[in-house]
Amino acid sequence: SVQAHKEEDNPQKTMEVNGPTPVPVPVPVPDSYDYDLIIIGGGSGGLAAAKEAAKYEKKVMVLDFVKPTPQGSSWGLGGTCVNVGCIPKKLMHQAALLGQALQDSRKFGWQFTEEVKHNWMTMTESVQNYIGSLNWGYRVALRDKKVTYENAYGEFVGPHTVKATNKKGIEKLYTAERFIIATGERPRYLGIPGDKEYCISSDDLFSLPYCPGKTLVVGASYVALECAGFLAGLGLDVTVMVRSILLRGFDQDMANRIGEYMKDHGVNFIREFVPIKVEQVADGAPGILKVTAKSTAGDQIIEGEYNTVLLAIGRDSCTRKIGLDKVGVNINEKTGKIPVNDEEQTNVPYIYAIGDILQDKLELTPVAIQAGRLLVRRLYAGATTKCDYVNVPTTVFTPLEYGACGYSEETAVKKFGEENIEVYHSHFWPLEWTVPSRDNNKCYAKIICNIQDNERVIGFHVLGPNAGEVTQGFAAAMKCGLTKEQLDSTIGIHPVCAEV
Amino acid sequence: MGWEEKEVRGYPEFVQAAQSYHGRPIFALFCGDKDAEGKSWCPDCVTAEPIVRKELHNLPDKSVFIYCLVGDRAYWKDPNNEFRRNLKLTGVPTLLKYGTPQKLVEEECFKAELVRMLFTED
DSSP states (O other): OHHHHHHHHOHHHHHHHHOSOOOOOOSOOOSSOSEEEEEEOOSHHHHHHHHHHHHTTOOEEEEOOOOOOTTOOOOOTTHHHHHHSHHHHHHHHHHHHHHHHHHHHGGGTOOOOSOOOOOHHHHHHHHHHHHHHHHHHHHHHHHHTTOEEEOEEEEEEETTEEEEEETTOOEEEEEEEEEEEOOOEEEOOOOSTTHHHHOEEHHHHTTOSSOOOSEEEEOOSHHHHHHHHHHHHTTOOEEEEESSOSSTTSOHHHHHHHHHHHHHTTOEEEESEEEEEEEEEEOSTTOEEEEEEEESSSSOEEEEEESEEEEOSOEEESOTTSOHHHHTOOOOTTTOOBOOOTTSBOSSTTEEEOGGGBTTSOOOHHHHHHHHHHHHHHHHSOOOOOOOOTTOOEEEOSSSOEEEEEOOHHHHHHHHOGGGEEEEEEEEOOHHHHTTTOOSSOEEEEEEEEGGGTTEEEEEEEESTTHHHHHHHHHHHHHTTOBHHHHHTSOOOTTSGGGO | OOOEEEEEESHHHHHHHHHHTTTSOEEEEEEOOBOTTSOBSOHHHHHHHHHHHHHGGGSOTTOEEEEEEOOOHHHHHOTTOHHHHHHOOOSSSEEEETTSSOEEEGGGGGOHHHHHHHHHOO
C-alpha cells in the first residue's frame, strides 16, 4: 500500500509514465498562503519541526489544543511526552526507585529511626512544577523564533486551509503551502458502563490532586506496567488486570521476566480477565469503586473494590476529527493511523505526518523529533536524509528496567529462521544489589545474532538497573554493524552492569 | 483598577511584599543594587529595565509589579544567597510571574515580545 501511494504522490510523475490522465478538478485553492507551514499538534514531533523550520526563516504556525479528559484534566504546550508521558513517568519512576534506595541504604550504614513514608502531593506538585517550566520554555522558544503558536484545535476545511477553534469557541481560518499533522494519540476507554465516569487514564494520573490509594490498573501495555510499577514502589496496593499477554510486540521472554519480577515485588496480577462494569461505592478523593470482571477463558465473574481504576489498554490516534476527509488524506479506517511514504508524506503531496499517528512506525518521542527535523530539512534546506526507523532503541521503565534495540527473539526466528540465529545470554547481579541482598538471578541480558551475516548483532535486550543508559551506546554500535566478534573483543568496564 | 508598583530591597522585604499582595497576580523584576547616581552594578539590568517598563501598561488589572533590588555584587555572587536558595533565581535580571514557573532570565528580558507574552498570556 505504501508503494501504491508513492506513485500517486507525484501527479507529475504519474502523467509522465501514463500519459496525460484526467486529474480531478480541485476545489479553489488560495493563490497565496498565510503561512509556509502549519503544524497541527504541538508535541514532540510538531515542536521539533516548528523550531527547525524557523531556522530557515519560514513563516510557521503551530496549533496545539488539548481536549480535557472525561475527568477534566488538561495541560499546556508540549504534547504527551512532556505533560502526561515520558517526563512525569520517569520522575515518578525515580521517586519509586528512591524509596527502594532508602531501604537499601540501611545495609550501607545509613541510620534513621523513623519509618519512611511517601507523600503523593509533594511529589506531584514538584513534577507538575517542572512540567510547567517546560511548557513555558516551549512558548518562549517558539515566540523567540517567531513561530506563531495558537492554543486552538486545528482541522482541515478545504485545500490548504485549516480552521482553528480556541477554547472560547472562536474560529479562525488559516492557509498554508504545506502542513504537518502531528496530533498524536489519547488513551483508549473500555466502552463499558462507568468507564468514563469513574476511571482515570495516564492523562489524569500525573496531575491527580489526591493519592490514588488502592489501584487497579487495567491493561498490559508498557504504560500499564510502568504505572503499576511506580505506584507499587511508592507503597500503594496495586493490582494489574491483564486480558492475555504482557507487553504485546515486545520480546515475550523479557516481558514475562518483567511480570515475574513485579509479582515477586508486591504487584498483584489478575490474568485473563476483562472488566465489564465499574460502579461507584463511595464518592471521595479518592472514592471507592467496585469493578466487575469476566474471565476470557470461561464464564467466571469476579468483583473487587479499589480507590482508583487506571485504564491503560492502548492509545488511539487523533485523526478522525481533524477534517482529513475534506482534503482527501487516507487513513487506515480500522486503526486511525496514517500511512506515509519514507519521506513522511501522506497521499496528499502537500500534507505530511509525523509521530505516533504514523502507521507501522515506533511510537516514541525521539522518533517523532528526528522525523520532524529531517522532514523540515528536506523541505527547506535541500537535505536528502530520511529518518532511519531501523534499530531504534527503547526502554521500558518498569521496576526492573528493560532496554531493547532491534529484533525480539520471536521476530528474529520468524524472519531469519531458528537455525540462522544464535542467542547469547547471561544473568547478572549488579554489584550495588549484593550488599542489600537484593535478587541475584533476576537481571538478565541477551543478544541475538545473525549467523549468516558475520554474527551481526540484530537484537539487544537487557533487564536491569539503568537499562536505558546501558542500551543507548549499544544502539549506536548496532547502527555501525556490531558483530559478536567485535563485541567479544571490546573490553568491559568494571564493575558495571553493562560489562555483561 | 489597573496595576500598581512596589519597590523593595533585599529578600525579607520581597517576601513581605509578596505575602501582602497574596491573591493578586504578582510580577517581579529582580535587579542589582543601584549606586548613588542610580546606576546598577549589573549591566544587563541597566539594559533590561527600560524595556520591561515600556511593557508595564500591558499588565492585567489588579496585578502588582514588584521592583526588587537584590543587593550588591558580592551578595549576589554568593551561591547561597536567599534569592538563589529560596526563589531559585539563577541570574539578574530575572522577570517572573510569582507562584508560577514562568520567568525570563538575563537576555530574555531584552525582548519586548517575550516580556509582553509573560505579562499578557496565561
